[in-house]
Every structure is written in C-alpha cells, then in structure tokens.
Amino acid sequence: MFSKEEIAVILEVDSVQLVDLLEDQDNPVFRAFQRGRLKREAEVRKGIFDLAQNGSSPAQTFAMKLIENAKANDL
Secondary structure, eight states: OOOHHHHHHHHSSSSSHHHHHHHHHTSHHHHHHHHHHHHHHHHHHHHHHHHTTTTTTHHHHHHHHHHHHHHHHOO
C-alpha cells in the first residue's frame, strides 16, 4: 500500500490538500479513497484464499487468521 502522500504524487495533486480531503468522511474523495483501498484489500484476500485452497500452507494459516478475525469482529 502507498502512503497518502505517495498517492498524491501518483494522482498529481497537492498532498496537503489530499490529506485534508481525506479527513472528512462525508467527502466524496474520502469515500472514493476508501472504496479503492477496500477493493484492493478484497483482491489480496481473494488471492490468499485461492492459494490456501490450492494447498499453500502459509496461505492457509493466514486465511485462518482472517477468518478468526472476522468472527471476532462479529461479536
């Protein structure tokens, strides 16, 4: 993942302005940023579960931790 400052460089926007926009949860910029971050995280998690299903022991261990954390968050 990139820092907010690095993302500002990629997007060619002022880093201070981007950070300010990302502090307001009602701002569309904040929602777009979160949506992109969550989509990427979902893709990574899917990759972990795919590897786990194909027999990768480290991926299986990590997948179990993800499942346990999800259960704990549901309580």
